[in-house]
Amino acid sequence: MKSYLTAFSFVLLGASAAAAAMDEPIQPIKPVQNINLGQVELGKKLYFDPRLSKSGFISCNSCHNLSMGGTDNLKTSIGHNWQQGPINAPTVLNASLNMAQFWDGRAADLKAQAGGPIANPGEMAFSHTLAIDVLASIPAYVMEFKQVFGTDKITIDQVTQAIAEFEKTLVTPNARFDQWLLGDKEALTKEELAGYRLFKESGCSACHNGEAVGGNSFQKMGVVASYKTTSSAEGLSGVTGKNADRFKFKVPTLRNVEMTYPYFHDGEAATLTEAVDIMGRLQLGRKFSSTENNQIVAFLKTLTGDQPAFLMPVLPPSTEKTPAPKPFE
Amino acid sequence: MKSYLTAFSFVLLGASAAAAAMDEPIQPIKPVQNINLGQVELGKKLYFDPRLSKSGFISCNSCHNLSMGGTDNLKTSIGHNWQQGPINAPTVLNASLNMAQFWDGRAADLKAQAGGPIANPGEMAFSHTLAIDVLASIPAYVMEFKQVFGTDKITIDQVTQAIAEFEKTLVTPNARFDQWLLGDKEALTKEELAGYRLFKESGCSACHNGEAVGGNSFQKMGVVASYKTTSSAEGLSGVTGKNADRFKFKVPTLRNVEMTYPYFHDGEAATLTEAVDIMGRLQLGRKFSSTENNQIVAFLKTLTGDQPAFLMPVLPPSTEKTPAPKPFE
Numbered sequence: 190m191k192s193y194l195t196a197f198s199f200v201l202l203g204a205s206a207a208a209a210a211m212d213e214p215i216q217p218i219k220p221v222q223n224i225n226l227g228q229v230e231l232g233k234k235l236y237f238d239p240r241l242s243k244s245g246f247i248s249c250n251s252c253h254n255l256s257m258g259g260t261d262n263l264k265t266s267i268g269h270n271w272q273q274g275p276i277n278a279p280t281v282l283n284a285s286l287n288m289a290q291f292w293d294g295r296a297a298d299l300k301a302q303a304g305g306p307i308a309n310p311g312e313m314a315f316s317h318t319l320a321i322d323v324l325a326s327i328p329a330y331v332m333e334f335k336q337v338f339g340t341d342k343i344t345i346d347q348v349t350q351a352i353a354e355f356e357k358t359l360v361t362p363n364a365r366f367d368q369w370l371l372g373d374k375e376a377l378t379k380e381e382l383a384g385y386r387l388f389k390e391s392g393c394s395a396c397h398n399g400e401a402v403g404g405n406s407f408q409k410m411g412v413v414a415s416y417k418t419t420s421s422a423e424g425l426s427g428v429t430g431k432n433a434d435r436f437k438f439k440v441p442t443l444r445n446v447e448m449t450y451p452y453f454h455d456g457e458a459a460t461l462t463e464a465v466d467i468m469g470r471l472q473l474g475r476k477f478s479s480t481e482n483n484q485i486v487a488f489l490k491t492l493t494g495d496q497p498a499f500l501m502p503v504l505p506p507s508t509e510k511t512p513a514p515k516p517f518e
Numbered sequence: 519m520k521s522y523l524t525a526f527s528f529v530l531l532g533a534s535a536a537a538a539a540m541d542e543p544i545q546p547i548k549p550v551q552n553i554n555l556g557q558v559e560l561g562k563k564l565y566f567d568p569r570l571s572k573s574g575f576i577s578c579n580s581c582h583n584l585s586m587g588g589t590d591n592l593k594t595s596i597g598h599n600w601q602q603g604p605i606n607a608p609t610v611l612n613a614s615l616n617m618a619q620f621w622d623g624r625a626a627d628l629k630a631q632a633g634g635p636i637a638n639p640g641e642m643a644f645s646h647t648l649a650i651d652v653l654a655s656i657p658a659y660v661m662e663f664k665q666v667f668g669t670d671k672i673t674i675d676q677v678t679q680a681i682a683e684f685e686k687t688l689v690t691p692n693a694r695f696d697q698w699l700l701g702d703k704e705a706l707t708k709e710e711l712a713g714y715r716l717f718k719e720s721g722c723s724a725c726h727n728g729e730a731v732g733g734n735s736f737q738k739m740g741v742v743a744s745y746k747t748t749s750s751a752e753g754l755s756g757v758t759g760k761n762a763d764r765f766k767f768k769v770p771t772l773r774n775v776e777m778t779y780p781y782f783h784d785g786e787a788a789t790l791t792e793a794v795d796i797m798g799r800l801q802l803g804r805k806f807s808s809t810e811n812n813q814i815v816a817f818l819k820t821l822t823g824d825q826p827a828f829l830m831p832v833l834p835p836s837t838e839k840t841p842a843p844k845p846f847e
Binding site: 237238239240244245246251254255256257258261262263267270271273447448450451459460462496497498499500501502503504506507509513514516517 | 575
């Protein structure tokens with residue numbers, strides 16, 4: 190009888206914990222589903238292959254480094270010939286949960302995004318045609334594309350599809366905050382919980398919510414007071430053409446935010462303390478005290494999840510037919 | 519009785535295969551021994567950490583990319599601010615088997631080598647002091663150094679020791695050629711064996727021998743005829759000060775040579791075909807026929823071994839105390 194009651198209590202506890210999690214503005218990261226493993230393995234190679242750039246030196250992983258929270262931890266990125274990029278590289282981690290890609294949302298999904306940097310003269314400075322020429326000159330790639338896509342001819346559509354499929358696997362479940370959401374009430378400290386309450390009560394969670402704690406709306410940078418920056422990025426208006434969309438940017442995910450410094454579209458906030466302070470003043474009209482700021486930062490650090498774990502890919506070598514990279518032209 | 523005889527034959531076969539391998543100028547790669555695993559795991563992180571560079575963008579792996587045969591597959595490397603390096607980046611694979619490091623042998627071992635690029639203004643453009651400042655600002659690194667080295671204070675000596683220990687693990691055993699050396703007579707094709715015979719008989723193995731198929735002597739580039747190049751590198755003479763050592767370079771390993779293109783200290787030979795042709799004419803005074811060249815290239819491709827397999831490391835994040843990288847200064 191006792192063990193029956195215990196089991197029954199567990200069921201009740203589980204149910205109430207699940208109900209509690211559903212009431213929260215943040216949801217735990219769900220396991221990835223419907224993954225095409227062949228595309229993932231091919232996409233992982235492509236993600237790490239600098240031969241998709243003119244120089245042969247820059248890969249997706251150069252600016253979305255999977256050792257560093259899926260970012261480069263620079264204010265703005267370094268592109269071909271050491272060009273300074275115009276905007277902070279957003280994390281690729283959990284990017285599949287975003288409603289759209291890039292800060293201004295100009296790409297509908299990961300697949301649409303993946304082709305952008307390859308052909309951007311300030312980033313990888315290549316072209317889709319030249320990238321395909323390189324891949325098609327490497328028999329091991331030709332075979333793998335054929336195995337995965339069933340055709341003899343490699344296309345940029347296949348390349349971006351495979352990269353996007355790999356990126357879909359880059360979710361970070363099992364953060365301490367998710368453990369708390371899923372019912373482990375010991376997973377967070379009092380300070381972290383105080384920070385989370387403040388995060389909700391002061392209005393942060395109005396925009397930073399859902400599974401990714403962001404990524405699901407565009408919001409103006411500078412609501413209560415205007416944001417001062419030397420960055421020329423104007424955000425969503427560049428996509429919609431509407432003046433009302435000037436300085437609207439996609440709300441970034443706060444998952445793994447401890448690892449994705451520096452912050453904001455211009456990368457001007459070096460630390461979480463600074464970012465929380467600016468967000469409070471400009472978006473919420475609230476000056477967080479030092480104690481409050483510390484509490485929110487403590488909560489934010491509970492959003493660091495399990496980082497993607499995979500074997501470093503080995504790339505098939507170029508052949509005598511492979512066009513040589515042109516790093517210094 | 520029959521099974522006894524069979525077992526006995528295997529023993530004889532094994533013994534004669536081992537004897538045969540010892541007669542060959544090339545020996546199989548031996549398993550790594552006496553490895554300090556704590557240092558390896560720490561060194562792996564440091565090897566992948568671009569915060570050891572001024573820009574925060576360049577790590578050891580940028581130019582000695584473990585996805586690409588431990589090289590960057592460029593003629594000469596790209597350094598800080600896209601500076602063009604003076605020499606071809608040698609592979610880090612099996613570098614522990616070299617008698618000395620760098621093309622001119624100016625570093626006695628991997629540990630002495632590892633500090634070079636960090637402080638080289640044309641490469642990572644940092645300083646040892648600044649690199650230590652960065653690491654010491656990151657509590658997770660401080661703890662890991664303490665665990666591994668038993669002291670509170672991080673030193674450059676520990677940094678290079680850990681990187682070198684990781685690099686000692688980057689050997690590539692089990693090449694098809696090694697399988698052949700170890701007694702599997704089916705491991706090579708007739709063409710590959712013909713190439714190996716030619717490699718020995720024509721004199722290639724006079725310099726390219728031992729476990730690494732090179733790496734154990736300095737030789738003049740251009741013995742029979744002088745080598746024409748725009749490279750200003752003069753090799754060993756820069757270390758010894760002796761005129762007789764001009765244009766003497768460390769004989770590179772031919773392990774994984776299929777992956778370590780382009781070839782020579784100046785990276786001017788784009789393909790194995792070209793490299794074999796030039797070596798034949800300049801070092802041996804012999805013009806290989808097209809058939810001979812193909813045979814030698816076929817043999818060289820049997821030297822590709824098992825590439826290092828490891829989980830991509832996750833780097834501990836910077837803190838509010840970590841000095842920011844300076845990519846554009």
